[in-house]
Every structure is written in C-alpha cells, then in structure tokens.
Amino acid sequence: MTINIPSTPIDPVVDVFNHWVRIHKDGRRGPKAILTPKRRKLIEKAIDLYGAETCKLAIDGCKLSPWHQGHNPSGKRYDSIELILRDAQHIEAFVDWVETSKGEWLYGEDESKEVNW
Numbered sequence: 121m122t123i124n125i126p127s128t129p130i131d132p133v134v135d136v137f138n139h140w141v142r143i144h145k146d147g148r149r150g151p152k153a154i155l156t157p158k159r160r161k162l163i164e165k166a167i168d169l170y171g172a173e174t175c176k177l178a179i180d181g182c183k184l185s186p187w188h189q190g191h192n193p194s195g196k197r198y199d200s201i202e203l204i205l206r207d208a209q210h211i212e213a214f215v216d217w218v219e220t221s222k223g224e225w226l227y228g229e230d231e232s233k234e235v236n237w
Contacts, residue, residue, distance in 0.1 A: 132172040133163045137201065139176045143183050144199045159201055166205040174215060178204050181217030 137155045145153050166175045182188050182204045190197045204214055 132167050133160055136163050136167065136172050136175045136179070140179045140201045140204070143179050144201075162202060162205055166211060169208065170211055174211065175205060177218050178211045178214035181214030184217040185214070 134155065137153075137159065141153050163175065166178075170178075179201075182199050188198045188203075192198075203210060205211060
C-alpha cells in the first residue's frame with residue numbers, strides 16, 4: 121500500500137532566499153541572514169520579472185565572479201541578495217557569469233577594467 125502525503129508548496133521567495141544563504145553565507149562568520157520584509161519584497165519583484173530559477177542562476181553567477189567574491193582592490197565581497205537582485209541589469213549580468221562561465225563580459229582581456237555596479 122502506498123501512502124500519498126500531500127507536499128506543502130514551497131514559497132518561491134523562501135526558496136530563492138535559502139539558495140542565496142547556501143551559496144553565499146554558509147560557513148561565514150557574522151549574523152545569521154534573515155528574510156526581512158524588505159528582502160522579501162525585493163525577491164518577489166525579481167521573481168515576478170524573471171522567475172525563481174533565473175534568480176537562483178543570478179545568485180550562482182555572483183559566486184563565479186572573482187570581483188564580487190573579494191578579488192578586488194578593497195578585498196570586500198559584494199554578494200548581498202540586495203545587490204544580486206537589485207535590478208534587471210544585475211540579474212542579467214550575473215546570469216551571464218553562469219552562461220559564459222568565464223565572465224568575459226566583465227573583464228575581457230584587461231582584468232583591471234572597472235565596472236560600475
């Protein structure tokens with residue numbers, strides 16, 4: 121006999137937020153990341169524009185960017201959910217990192233090139 125247990129639908133906002141936590145926050149020091157109302161609103165807007173899977177790809181793309189992972193003059197990581205999902209330009213640029221897997225759109229041949237994020 122098979123028992124069918126209805127699955128609880130996953131909130132896509134929570135799914136995207138948890139993906140960001142797993143990719144960018146696991147193992148790092150500092151306060152635990154919290155899904156604040158402001159973050160929820162930002163993620164909802166991004167999901168409305170691109171869908172949850174594309175938002176998760178953008179999060180992955182940020183992880184692939186040396187600049188955003190601290191290989192920059194200040195040594196600071198730029199990997200907040202607020203930056204990654206800020207607007208269409210950021211989402212699309214980070215998805216490009218996944219699709220090209222090299223980030224040529226950012227650095228090209230000159231790795232010293234500055235980008236205005």
